[in-house]
Amino acid sequence: PSPVSFHSKGGTGGFFVYFPNTFHIMNIAIIIAGGSGNRMGQDIPKQFLNVCDKPILVYTLESFQRHPDVDAIGVVCIEGWESFVRSYANQFNITKLQWIAPGGNSAQESIRNGVNALAGRCAADDIVIIHDGIRPLVEPSVLEDVISKAREYGNAVTSMPYNEQIFVVSDDDDTTTTQYIPRETLRRVSTPQAYRFDLLSEKYREAFEKGIGIAGSNYTNTMMVQLGVRLHFAKGSDKNIKLTTKDDLELFKGYLAKDKDTWLK
Numbered sequence: 001p002s003p004v005s006f007h008s009k010g011g012t013g014g015f016f017v018y019f020p021n022t023f024h025i026m027n028i029a030i031i032i033a034g035g036s037g038n039r040m041g042q043d044i045p046k047q048f049l050n051v052c053d054k055p056i057l058v059y060t061l062e063s064f065q066r067h068p069d070v071d072a073i074g075v076v077c078i079e080g081w082e083s084f085v086r087s088y089a090n091q092f093n094i095t096k097l098q099w100i101a102p103g104g105n106s107a108q109e110s111i112r113n114g115v116n117a118l119a120g121r122c123a124a125d126d127i128v129i130i131h132d133g134i135r136p137l138v139e140p141s142v143l144e145d146v147i148s149k150a151r152e153y154g155n156a157v158t159s160m161p162y163n164e165q166i167f168v169v170s171d172d173d174d175t176t177t178t179q180y181i182p183r184e185t186l187r188r189v190s191t192p193q194a195y196r197f198d199l200l201s202e203k204y205r206e207a208f209e210k211g212i213g214i215a216g217s218n219y220t221n222t223m224m225v226q227l228g229v230r231l232h233f234a235k236g237s238d239k240n241i242k243l244t245t246k247d248d249l250e251l252f253k254g255y256l257a258k259d260k261d262t263w264l265k
Contacts, residue, residue: 026071026126027147028118029064029096029192033057033085033133034076034103034110045078046243047133052256054092056243057085059136061094067143070129072098076114079103108214108223112204115197124198127151130220131192134243137255143192145235150194153232157193157221160236162186187233189221190240203227 033047047057057075064070073096077085082100089097101117104110111130118128127150131138142158149156166186167177203224207213213223224231243249 025151026122027069027129027194028122028126028197029070029073029129029131030111030114030118031057031060031064031073031075031131031133032107032110032114032191033081034078034113035107035134045081047078048081048084049249051249051253055084055088056136056252057133058088058092058094060131060133060138061089061097062092063136063138063140063143064129064131065094065096067140069144069147070096072096074099074101074114074117075133076101076103076110106214108207108218108220111220112208115200115204118197119201122197124196126197127194128197128200129192129194132190132242135191135240136243136252137237137239137241138192139237139239142235142237142240146192146194149232149234150196154199155193155195155224155229156232156234157189158191158236158240159187159189159233160238162188188236189231189233190236190242193220194234195220195224199229203229 033045035045035047047060048055051059061073061075064073073094075085075097077100079102085097085100088094099117101113104113114130115128122128127147129143129147129150146156146158162183164183166181166183168179168181170176170178200220206227207223213226218226221231239255241248241251241255243252
């Protein structure tokens with residue numbers, strides 16, 4: 001059957017393509033670009049900072065645009081920047097961008113807004129990939145594995161072993177310790193994360209109804225665990241850095257320069 005386009009709610013000007021009556025499981029990415037980026041200390045949100053004549057967010061979008069397993073992209077955007085996202089999508093040929101949803105007052109509100117924008121447009125077993133807009137170095141193998149694991153288990157979270165020693169601060173003196181956590185028992189988890197749409201939608205509804213896993217630094221993965229979901233680890237990469245500070249920005253520039261050097265004959 002031919003794809004059907006649904007105009008998004010809220011006047012965002014986007015649309016979502018849904019293939020009815022087929023067995024194709026769609027993989028839809030939600031890129032979270034709703035933060036103000038105060039820790040970067042710049043005048044504009046860090047996801048829109050230009051690096052080598054291209055906004056950081058565009059590097060992220062291009063990673064999903066290029067990947068053959070990603071069918072559609074949505075962006076959760078900070079208020080007032082929606083037109084910039086559309087313009088960048090046109091300029092850099094991000095043809096998979098299908099809709100723009102409004103950001104919230106927290107990361108969890110923003111993700112929930114992105115998930116709610118898919119209501120009525122996704123099948124229950126479609127895979128939704130959640131990713132930070134300020135993680136621009138998404139390797140294809142990482143995306144491939146997180147999607148594959150989510151299809152198999154219903155969820156998957158990008159993870160890496162922890163290679164440093166972790167000690168617990170003493171209760172009576174926070175400058176000392178008498179206890180450590182074996183690093184073999186730890187994993188560093190980041191985005192991309194992927195979930196079946198029905199699981200994602202149900203758990204965000206439950207979390208906001210009960211006030212569980214939505215405050216502070218909580219994210220989809222921590223919310224899921226607090227609501228009793230067993231998460232499955234997927235492949236990660238040290239290159240998958242989150243651009244939070246100026247030092248992170250310099251590291252990103254270094255990766256770009258290194259990649260450029262490898263193209264030279």
